[in-house]
Amino acid sequence: MPTVTVTGLPSPIRIEAHxxxxxxxxxERGGTGILHRCGGAARCTTCRVKFEAGEPERMTVAERDKLQEKDLLGTARLxxxxxxxxxxxxxxxxTESGTGLEAGKAPAEQIEPDPVWV
Incomplete structure (x- = not known):
């Protein structure tokens, strides 16, 4: 199982991802309080993260287009x-605690919209 190490919180968290x-x-399952105002559909950028290690090489067209639109390409990932x-x-x-906002509807199990990889 992949391990996701989360920094930048009051204390680091290690999550055993499926x-x-x-x-x-x-x-979300690991208790980070990550935002996802649009429900995980690559429309809002509130679920963005910054990688220290292990950044995936590929991304979806939806992610690339949204990051370009918000001038975040190369500085954050969704x-x-x-x-x-x-x-x-x-x-x-x-995060919810850092912004005072609440997460949106629960993201689906699969990537939305259907992923086209670049």
Whole structure:
């Protein structure tokens, strides 16, 4: 099982992710308080993370397009568009406790919209 190490919180968290699990769901299950205002559909960028190690090489077209639109390409990734298939170390950039906002509807088990990889 891939290990997701989360930094940038009051104390680091290690999450044993399920193989192929969406990163946003692993982060939520691990108690990070990650935001996902749009429900994990690559529309809002509140689930963005910054990688310290293990950043995936591929991304979905939806992620690339949204990051380009928000001028975030190369500085952040969307956890709703990433599958856990290897170890990663990252910092969530927006959390419920850090912003005072609540997460949106629960993200689906599979990536939405249907992923087209680049």
């Amino acid at each position: 193989e192929g699990e969406r990163l946003v769901l692993a982060l 956890s709703c568009q990433i599958l856990c298939d290897h170890d990663m170390t990252l910092t969530p950039l927006q």
